Amino acid sequence: MGRNDSHNPRGLPRRALLKVAAAGAMAGPWAFGRAHDMKDRAARPGEGTVEPGAMHSAAATPSAGGSAGATPAPPVYTFLNVQEVAFLEAAVDTLIPADESGPGALEVGAVLFMDRQLGGEFGRGDRLYLQGPFAEGTPEQGYQLRMTPAELVQAGIADVNAYAQKAYQSRFEALPADTRVTVLAGLEQHNIELPTVPAGQFFEVLLELTQQGFFCDPIYGGNRGKASWKMLGFPGIGGMYADKIAEYRNRPYGTDPVGIEDLL
């Protein structure tokens, strides 16, 4: 397991997390909580690399939106199981990693966002037409699966873990970072055949949900600390610009972003 470079929930030391993950138990939320308590910030030599800025986490610093506090409580997942959480934490960390520009999707809570979305009406496909008969159709005919988004994601996770086991003798989340990139690219480009779900469609819903969890209003559990909004310079949802749109033409408009909860 020495090659592991696992994901990093809420800016935790990655190596600390791995101790728990490697202990045989799944790296679920409880494991993360305990890992954090260890306060083990030393990366052990030879265990892969920690990307520059990986410690930079929105959650580790008080957010501008007022949800200040040294450390937020660990996320409480209500829908996904521990294996799914572990997979998604590794996946979102690969899709939108932390770097010198700021935290990635993992650190801002994209997996908590996904848990809530997949367990709610979106995940149940409440606004989808899911009556049969079913046929593959052409790409122009769009989504034609029988699965709800939650079913697609859950079956896709199981498929990819089985694929990783076969190809690399490892679960997806325990793969080194560059191998995770290879696997996700293989899904995106339909180079990997999965038994249950179409690889490309699974990848697209994963990417879509990761981006949503990264950019959404923090009321949905993602974009913690409005980190992605700060990164872009998006001032959030409270702006009234009638008297500013001319004044700020081609000029930076710097302001701390505001979310829905800040104005309630």
Add this chain to the structure above:
Amino acid sequence: MSGPARTLKPVDIAIVGLGWAGGIVAKELAATQLKIVAFERGVPRDTAPDFLAPRIHDELRYNIRHELVQNLRKETLTFRNEPAQQALPMRRLGSFLPGDGVGGGGTHWSGLQWRWLEWEHKMYSGTVAKYGRKIIPPDMNLQDWPIDYHELEPYYDRFEKLCGTSGKAGNLNGRRIDGGNIFEAPRKSEYPNPPLTPAHNMLLFEKAARDLGYHPFPTPAANASRAYINPDGVAYGPCHYCGFCTGYGCEVNAKASPHFTVIPLAHNNPNFEVRTRSTVLRVNLDSTRKRATGVTYVDARGRELVQPADLVILSAYVFGNVHLMLCSGIGQPYDFQSNTGVVGRNYAYQSAAGCGALFPRGTHMNPFMGSGALSTWIDDFNGDHQDFTSTGYIGGGGLSTGSNSGAPIGHHPIAPGAPRWGAGWKKAVIDGYQRLSGIAGQGSVMSYRQCYLDLDPTYHDSFGRPLLRMTFDWQENEHRLMENLSGIASGIARAMGAQEVFARRGHRQRYSIAPYQTTHNTGGAVFGDDPGASALNRHLQSWDVSNVFVLGASAFPQNAGRNPTGPVGALSYRLADTLRNVYLKHPGPLVHV
């Protein structure tokens, strides 16, 4: 689903669908005090409490999950590119977003509010007069509106004043005015409000277009540029340029919507009633099949009820109108093999063109400052302003750039070639957010024999009715139009100072139902003077069932290179006049052939 349908007490008029069209007619007929029932499949909504800030500024809920849009679980349609294919259901929203709930699409639209050009009402005769019949491809069902711009002008005017439209006239009584749209048809009065304040990219576009010899102007916007009280006494707040407009309700009533304008006024009629969460399944006909006796609908509890009515007005979205006609047996369904029949004929959409444009580092577009219709436009290549023999296509399109929203789930553009994910993607998003812009093109779409609507033989909606089936693809004429417009757009983008200009769509791709394009679907229940080529006469009255009128963009024989809501509003006022002044006094067919 339910036992025998219960029959309710008769009413004078049943209106099916309560958006702009149904709302305007209900309001205009309020003084008649007739018993009018409006059926709306969706929920009741009002500015307070439904659209209040900050909760309305929720991108995920409104612009991504589409809270104000039709729920496909209940009703959808099937789609295929050509008649030889098996049509499959639109299972997930994409290409277009029909409204749902009181106010319909009027609550969540952007507010681009046009008067169509003179040629856009007379595409067939206007084209033949210049180029002869031979220019029309054999599969193109090119048809005129049965009325012209001048007959509609007063109604366009009323709709603009209702909406507090912000803009600048370019043709006042034939006098061309620089800074407005000099190509527009003559208008009798100026817009009720001055143009909105342009954003940085719009000023770049304006200057570049002028330098190239084009004629840029502020897009007419139903987003009030200042506080406004319309002729009905309805107050508009000034637009805040908050950037949460398209897809959202407006918390300050700056974006015109029927829910706070015409619909409350319709309630001045004590005999007006709105039944929400009520889906009309069909229009009932008597044994002669020439007269409607009312409608059958399903209420919120699932009860099937019969509402007798003397007059039925279908004012749902394009698909709802055509679907109800087909499900009710009103008019001959269109058969593409023989090019006969009228219901479902001449379905058209809108072609999209344009380009992306990357501006130098240090540019600040501030995309989050804006409104739904805030844009600068050129019509130089729209309508029939180009020579069709030299362009190689019939029709045209408008080109524009605007500042509408910076909400980042929907707006995080990246330069071409940048990775779609990973560390490189993140850098590209940060790099592009302030300096990536683009030019959008909205092109006309002609109508073709092989593009039509009918009933699907396989799939059903949640009420057990066959789904509507759409057969549509881009044809050669529209491919050429999109290519030409995109080339012109690229030239403008370069003149704006873009470092890099790139295509936004693949070359000659087929039409796909999956990505969002526009909610500008047209046709299927076309009006005209020939009962063999139109479902409705010039008064929007069914040729076959004279107490059924069908209102909306379903009546347009082709689509133009601009948004459809302006003429929908104008036709709604005109229909209300027709009913009040003519039909209600002497019910019966208004045109005899």
